[in-house]
Amino acid sequence: MQGAHAGQGAPAGAPAADGATGETAGESPMAVLAGRARKAARTLAQSSSSERDKALWAAASALRTASADILAANARDLAAYTGSEAFRDRLTLDAERVEAMARGLEAIADLPDPVGQVLDEWSRPNGLHIRRVATPVGVIGVIYESRPNVGADAAGLCIKSGNAVLLRGGSESVHSTRAIHAAIQAGLRVAGLPEDTVQIAPDADRRHVADMLAAAGLIDLIIPRGGRGLVERVQREARVPVLAHAEGLCHTYIHADADPAMARRIVLNAKMRRVGICGATETLLIDAAIAPGLLPQIVADLAESGCTFRADARAVGIVPDLPAATPKDFATEWLDAVLNVAVVDDVDEALDHIARYGSSHTEAIVTADEATAIRFMNGVSSAVVMWNASTQFCDGGEFGFGAEIGIATGRFHARGPVGVEQLTTFRYEVLGNGQIRA
Structure with a gap:
């Protein structure tokens, strides 16, 4: 992902920034x-x-x-x-x-x-x-x-x-x-x-x-x-x-201490509310300790809403009907009713997966354990991270910005939903009373 980067300078013959009118002959x-x-x-x-x-x-x-x-x-x-x-x-x-x-x-x-x-x-x-x-x-x-x-x-x-x-x-x-x-x-x-x-x-x-x-x-x-x-x-x-x-390769990670009912609601919304937006979850990560009991329920919820799947070997071992995933699948922003699924051992393995495949957009963790949530939030490099909430909340209107002009995932100037404050820069105003520099 890229944030703002410097241009290479005005092309030959370009008008100056101040006083430019764009009215000269031959301009596009x-x-x-x-x-x-x-x-x-x-x-x-x-x-x-x-x-x-x-x-x-x-x-x-x-x-x-x-x-x-x-x-x-x-x-x-x-x-x-x-x-x-x-x-x-x-x-x-x-x-x-x-x-x-x-x-x-x-x-x-x-x-x-x-x-x-x-x-x-x-x-x-x-x-x-x-x-x-x-x-x-x-x-x-x-x-x-x-x-x-x-x-x-x-x-x-x-x-x-x-x-x-x-x-x-x-x-x-x-x-x-x-x-x-x-x-x-x-x-x-x-x-x-x-x-x-x-x-x-x-x-x-x-x-x-x-x-x-x-x-x-x-x-x-x-x-x-x-x-x-x-x-x-x-x-x-x-x-x-x-x-x-x-792209928005967003992940939702269900930790072993997640409330099962909450996890099911969040995943269903994060994937299926609107599948074609950049804040839709594309990959579900779930702890091995709870996957045997919870993953079949989540798959059933999503399948009932029309979702299809791509799953790693551990997930297929739990729900045999799931199609096998390839590494390319985990690197794909589907923008469709398709969900990647992977079973992980712990939060560190979840973070490793996100670091390998993520796009620094939005990640979410579902857990009742505050220490694990903080560890997860500090461990991802994404512009937005959620705790016990759907990734589809990554939206300027939902953040109270009124609207957004986009989601920025670079490291400079603006990150996350871009609203009015992010569309300003600044100047320095220096007020004196006759000072001169020695």
Whole structure:
């Protein structure tokens, strides 16, 4: 997994970060949009919290008003879609999901304003007063697949944190993306903020992704949301810093001291609530001491809900009908109703398995023993770790962020769900009264 990494510098002829307009002849459509976003970002960075909140409330209202139009646009996307059922679920909107997008924008509006927060301050012996202050990143590019609601979440979080955003949704969701974008821009107009604050790619041309990745000096941060292929391409080709995770290989470990009924509830939810999200558990690890009695019950619960399995030799020895797993299976993010199963001797063996196959996303332990839970939580390197809870709680809304723009699994800047605070950087403000340096 990778977190933000430095770009390689602006390409020859790229406009400067300050004053860039993206209007010069020969520039790509995305460079033109990014230049306009950069101008909007300067205005947005100077806007008040109340203005940004007004835009979010108005956008939420516009989403509700346009619900029928959004669902009609989504129906066009679904009619043309020929991919997997798991990704169809991600693409599908209904009245409840449109309402959830609107409520998400309102929840973001209700959050404290992250911009201008004094993160730390101190005085030096020479009388200088120094403070570290949260500031917007600038222009954020979001490249995402399938899930059209990502556009609303990204727009809301960027508006709240004072950032302009350039959205490139998947070709499969182009009509849905446009309908949602129209509602967001309506909210910006009501608040008197630049419509260029939130922009979308003009069409589904795949060249737009490459143009965004090359837009050093215009785009400050790229956040990809999608499958492993997309994220790996972004990390390989980007000349702009990237905040990303490649996949969600999440594990749930059932310790010998787990409450059996709790373990069954958690595993069923962690795997089957929504199988196509990155926080879904892909591998179940269970202690050998309790596996003979508990594993058959868990398998029965999951099978009744339509789950299939890949199991190691020890698990097959307990439930002979389970298909045998390969090492590749344990390294696979299924995003489907498929669960890997392995029997382990203890917490150390569970940690070894996670270290070998995990993706630093989210892990969970189910146990009544606090010391073991702490040992497990300290022993994983993942961005999120759960104790006696479903891995599907790894979500910005569930963390109280209103929404999220993605899950970051790198070690720098941001980890876990990325909300408004994670979309700010900082500057140092040094206040003096005439000091000069010797």
